Each structure stands twice: as structure tokens, then as C-alpha cells.
Amino acid sequence: MSALAGYDPGALWCELLGGAERRQHTDVARHLDAFSLDELRNRAVAAERELYNLGITFTVYSEKDAIDRILPFDLIPRVLTADEWTHLERGVIQRVTALNAFIHDIYHDRKILKDGVVPADLVLGNANYRPEMVGVNVAHNTYVHVCGIDLVRDESGQFLVLEDNARTPSGVSYVIENRHMMQRAFPELFKGTGVRPVDSYGPKLLAAMLDIAPSHVADPRIVLLSPGVFNSAYFEHIFLAREMGVPLVEGRDLVILNDHVFMKTTAGLAPVHAIYRRIDDNFLDPKAFLPTSMLGVPGLFEAYKKGNVALANAVGTGAADDKAVYAYLPRIIKYYLDEDAILPNVETHICREADGLAYTLANLDQLVVKPVGESGGYGIVIGPKASRAELDQMRAKLIADPANFISQPVVGLSVSPTLTDDGIRPRHVDLRPFAITGRDTWVLPGGLTRVALKKGSLVVNSSQGGGSKDTWVLEA
Amino acid sequence: MASMILLARYAECIFWLARYVERAENLARILDVQETFSRDTRGQQNWRSVIQINSDEARFEDRFGKEFTPETVIQFYVTDPTNPTSIQSSIRAARENARTLRPLISTEMWSQLNIFYNRLRELPPSAASPHRLSSLCAWIKEACQAHTGITEGTFYRDQGWYFYQLGRLIERADQTTRIVDIKYHHLLPSVADIGTPADVAQWNALLRSAAGYHAYRRKHPSGMRPELVAGFLLLDDFFPRSVRSCVQEADRLLTELRSRFAVRGGSAALETLDELRALLGGKTIRDVMRSGLHEFNDMIQLQLGGVGSDLAHDFFGGALQDLAGAA
Incomplete structure (x- = not known):
């Protein structure tokens, strides 16, 4: 009868039971084990139906219709202990602090480039570097107001950073909605277990927006700028606007007069002072960036440069979060903070450096090779799983354009018990904690746990068959 | 604010x-x-x-x-x-x-x-x-x-509520004129049918379709007469789906919206609603019949359409478009 019968994480780290050396059965595991698989399946079906009915969905628009899809939800939570969280929180704050210092530097004195710590062309030649931002000052020198850092865990249980998301990271709405769903669908599991709440994300984000609004405005008006209902993350935009209690606007709702931003209301134009924008830099202002953008607001960037409106995240953060710069993050942390990285990177070989390229070519069948410009898991070659032909192709690409690639060893990603057609089985997970920074940095306890639902799959992206789980941070 | x-x-x-x-x-x-x-x-x-x-x-x-x-x-x-x-x-x-x-x-x-x-x-x-x-x-x-x-x-109950109610009432008034029209347009020309059992059943059905059967009975216990039914659906003061009720309520809501939320627009729409309100309050169904029921319904539909476009101009961005064009 017991739900966990037949569950075997092998040599991998298990997010519920711990390392292979010493598995531990916590209260949560015991509560879970008391359920029958049928009961779990019934609840899982009910939970997914509820997500669909509540419209906690992303929408795929075809020519004729709008099709709503839910992000598949697994109702077995991923659990982090209080100690694990303390460590993660410190590491995330450190990383966000370094990212902000780095971005400020590359748009001002460029000391880190002059000192040769990071190759100048890597930054200045980056497609996401915005020369328009040079010399522009932003409140509290904060550029990355919302940061999502993707973490994985190896066989020993050590957390490693896989990727930084410093532009417009998404997924936080699922963190909070998954919790609400769990509390309705699976209240027994919380019994006797103190889980840290996640409800303060909206107020914290609003507070950060108020932190950065022009300081001379007594009662600043904040809005969330969305590309609109056709964007696949529209639900999250709605969610955050509601949680902050601010209007969700589109580009067409805003107008610039004399370098000030206004929104069109039933009573005429009303001033806007800070914008949480979920539109990429390129589309933000057709006068400053992509001229064909229909989503943005002509003149917004000029108003921003003059300090009449604050934007979160700042323009130009994309120069800091791609895979090429990622490889230098441990050195960047050391450079600005004189500290070692609390959360290490996955061991990374930078192919633009001769050593890195040589190592990568010599060990191609053992490494994961990633193009630095892609996201969403595209263009990755996983050595041990690749065919001879794929490896040869990769080798040719590496030699032709080494600067475009990094390589990493295959990490035995941790697993979490997940409800599958075969029963509860180990599936690989990652973790994206969210940090908000206005004057200071605050980290939402928990984060988005994505799970690769396909057996053996390492790819957790929702575009490639991933789902999500509620993430529990236990109280001390 | x-x-x-x-x-x-x-x-x-x-x-x-x-x-x-x-x-x-x-x-x-x-x-x-x-x-x-x-x-x-x-x-x-x-x-x-x-x-x-x-x-x-x-x-x-x-x-x-x-x-x-x-x-x-x-x-x-x-x-x-x-x-x-x-x-x-x-x-x-x-x-x-x-x-x-x-x-x-x-x-x-x-x-x-x-x-x-x-x-x-x-x-x-x-x-x-x-x-x-x-x-x-x-x-x-x-x-x-x-x-x-x-x-x-x-x-x-902030501004959104008022615009919601205005939309509902304007649509409802428009639809009631259409329901009345169906019956008159296509059934009444057959003079032979008036007062026959089949005809009475149809008037009953018409009232039921507007959820007005019982209310009509209370107001007119004496019987089912086509012009009384039409009068009830168009001009009754208390029936929530009558055109007159809807117009009165829309008029009241728009006035309240303007005074409570300090919005400047809406005067043209309010003027039309005032006129409609006076018209519906001042006419009997006999007056309406004399000048043509279908024409009357048409005129109401046209006026309601005008209210809609005035609201669009003043509140939904039309006026702001003018302003942005000038800037």
C-alpha cells in the first residue's frame, strides 16, 4: 500500500530522503508514504483540473483559437531544510550583489575590463550590451531588481549554479500558486511541519518599486508593463499586478509627454513613476531600440535616462546573464566582494580560452557543450548521450567558433520523488530562487522547482516536457 | 485617490x-x-x-x-x-x-x-x-x-463596476427592443390569429422569455393583450428588463460615476440618456403603436448605439487619441 514502495534514487541525491550514504525518512516522507497511489492520482487529477479552471495557464495561440495549457504540476513537494536554505539565501544575495556591481561597472568605469578579469570584447561585443546605458545612473545602483538563479544539486548534495537570469525571469507566479494548490489538495502533508510562507513576494516587489521611483515624487504610481494577452507569461503578469495592487498596462496605454510617462485613464492622463516591465529591452521603445516594436512606448528610454521614471529590471542587464559571462562569475564575485562564491558554478570550461578548448575537445564525449547565446535548453549537446556524428559536428563547430561555447561535466542531478504512470519514481529537478532588490536584497524562501517528467531526462524546461513542484523551506 | x-x-x-x-x-x-x-x-x-x-x-x-x-x-x-x-x-x-x-x-x-x-x-x-x-x-x-x-x-465598486453596469443595461435595453420586435414583426400581421389560444400561448412565451410572465400577471391580472405586453416590456417602471428601467438605471449610474470619481467626460451620453428617459416616461404604448412600434424600437436602438459611441469617445480612449494626435 505504501506510496514510496519501489522508489529508488540509486546513487543520486534525493531531495526528500537525502544522500545515498544516509537516507532519512522525514515527517513529510512518512505522511506521503501513508497514501495509496490511487488516492494520490485522484488528487493530482483534481489539482490539475483546478489549475486549468482557475486559468493558471500559459496560452498557445493558433490562428483560430486560444489554447490554454497548464504547467504540469507534481503534488509531491520538494523540501529544503532550514540550514540548506540559509546557505542558499546567502549565496543568492552574494551573487545578486556581484551582478549589480558588475553591471554598474561595465556602464561606468569598466574597471573589471581594464584589469583584464573579464575579456572586454565578451562584454562590449555582447548583443545584449546597451551602449545607450553608458553613464546612466539608476537608483541605489540596482540594475537587477528581480533575479532568478538556476541551481542544481550533485550526488553529494552540493548546490551549483547553472545559470543566472537577470533580464525578466519568469516563474514566480507558479511558486505561489503551487503553494496555494498544495494547501487545498494535500493539507495532510503539512501536518506537524512548519513551512515558510511565500505570500510576501508581491508586497516585497512593490516595496522595491517604491524604493527606486524618483525620490522627489511623494506618492509614486507603479505599473506593470506587459506585452499583452498573447504573451505566454501573461498569467504571471496578471498575477504580479494583482499581488502588487497596481495596474497592468500595455505599451498602447502609455504615452510620453515632455519626457514624462503617463497612462491613459477614463479621467485623462495620469502620471506613472516606476514600471515593472516584462518586455525585453529590444521592444521597450521603438525610438531607442528596435524601431519596428509595436509593444513598447516611443520616448520611454529618454524619460528613463532623465530620471523621470524608473524601470525594473534596468535596461542592459542582459550583458551580465549569458552563459559566456556566467563562466566568469566566480572571478567577478572575487573581484568586487573579495569573497569566494558561496554557491559555486558547475565546473565550466571556457572554450575561448586555450586550456578550456583543449580540455573540451579532448573530453567531448564526457561533457555537456552549450552555446552561450541560447536559452531554453536549445543547442545543447550532451556528450555521453550523443551519437558519433553529433560529436563530430560539435567538434567542427567548436574549432570554427570556440568563443561561442562553454562545456561542463555531466552532473548527476538530484532527483525528487514524482508521481508517474509507474508509481512514484525519481525524476531530476532544478531550483530557481527569486531575489528582489531595491535598496536591499530579499530572497523568496523557496523558489521554482522544475522537474523533468520524462524518465532519465535532464531537461526541465516547460517547453521540453518539464513540470513544477511546490518548494518547501522548513522552519528552523 | x-x-x-x-x-x-x-x-x-x-x-x-x-x-x-x-x-x-x-x-x-x-x-x-x-x-x-x-x-x-x-x-x-x-x-x-x-x-x-x-x-x-x-x-x-x-x-x-x-x-x-x-x-x-x-x-x-x-x-x-x-x-x-x-x-x-x-x-x-x-x-x-x-x-x-x-x-x-x-x-x-x-x-x-x-x-x-x-x-x-x-x-x-x-x-x-x-x-x-x-x-x-x-x-x-x-x-x-x-x-x-x-x-x-x-x-x-469602483469605476469598473459602473462601466460594467452601463454595458449590461445598454445591451439589455437593446435586446428587449429586439425581443418585442420579433413578435410584432413576424406574428402580428396575421390579423386572424389575434386573441386565438395559439396567440395567447405565444404572448405568454414571449413574456417568459423575458422572465416577465409573473410580473406582468401582477400588473395586468385582467389578461394577455399584445399592446399591454409590448407596453410592459418597453415602458414599465419596475420591470428590470424593460427598456425604461434600464435607461433610468443607466442614467442614474452615469450621473453617479461622474460625480463620485471626478471624471469629466460623459456629458453627451448623459444627454441622450436624459432624452430617452423623458421619452419613455412620457409615452403610453398607444402613442408608440400609433407612430409605429417597429420604428420606435429602431429609434431606441439607434439612440442606445449613440450612447455607446459617446462613452467610447469620452472614456475608452477616443478623446485621448485626439489629444495624442495633437501632441
């Missing part, structure tokens, strides 16, 4: 959200009563009349040719996703507006519309068959009423 402002686009969306749901409910009412009408000898012609009333001939014939059968007309108006005037299309439009408005409306409003639309979309074409029509219409009416009830019980 910072939180009391309303985005112009939201005002438009909430206005249309209310209109589309009201429209779907009224179409369900019309189809339901039509089904009752069609049990007489002129049944076939009656089904065609629904198409005519809504000026949908061309669209209908593109799809079904000259096949004005109960099956085709019902399918056209209930489950046809390609017909923009079908109930499914109205609820889809309502839901798309609601999706845009999700930061503003209550979660329950959104969730109910979402479930309603998904069920409508999943109906097989066979669900729209004549013998199931009555229960199908009952379900649609109930779902629309559930929407109205949830809105009444959960929607915050």
Missing part, C-alpha cells in the same frame, strides 16, 4: 464583457421562445425570422444555404464558433475581455467564465438539437445569471 483611477482600455473591456454576457443570455432567451413559437404551423418561417431579426441572413446562407431548419439555426446561434454572433462566440469574447481584465476582476468572475466557455466549446454539434434546446438554453441562462450574481457579490 491614486488607486481609484481606471485605465481607459479596462473601462472599454469591462463595458464589453458585460454586454457580451448579456447578449448571450438574451439570445438564449430568444431561441428558447422561438422553439415554443415554432410548434405552430408557421414554424419554418419563424426560424428564419430569428436570422432576419439579427440581420444575419448573408452569414447564415454562406454556411447553411437556404436551410432554415431548427437544427441549422440552433447550431448557427449556439455552437458555431465561426459565427461571430453565436452564443459560443459571445462568451468567447466575454472571456477574452475577462482575460485582459484579470488584474481588475475577482478570481471567481474569471474562473466561472473560463469554465462556462470551456464547456460551451466542448459541446458537440448534436447538443444543439431542437428537443434539447430548452434545457440547453436553461443552462446557458443560468450560467449567465451566475456570472451576474458573482459579479454583484464580488466586484469592487
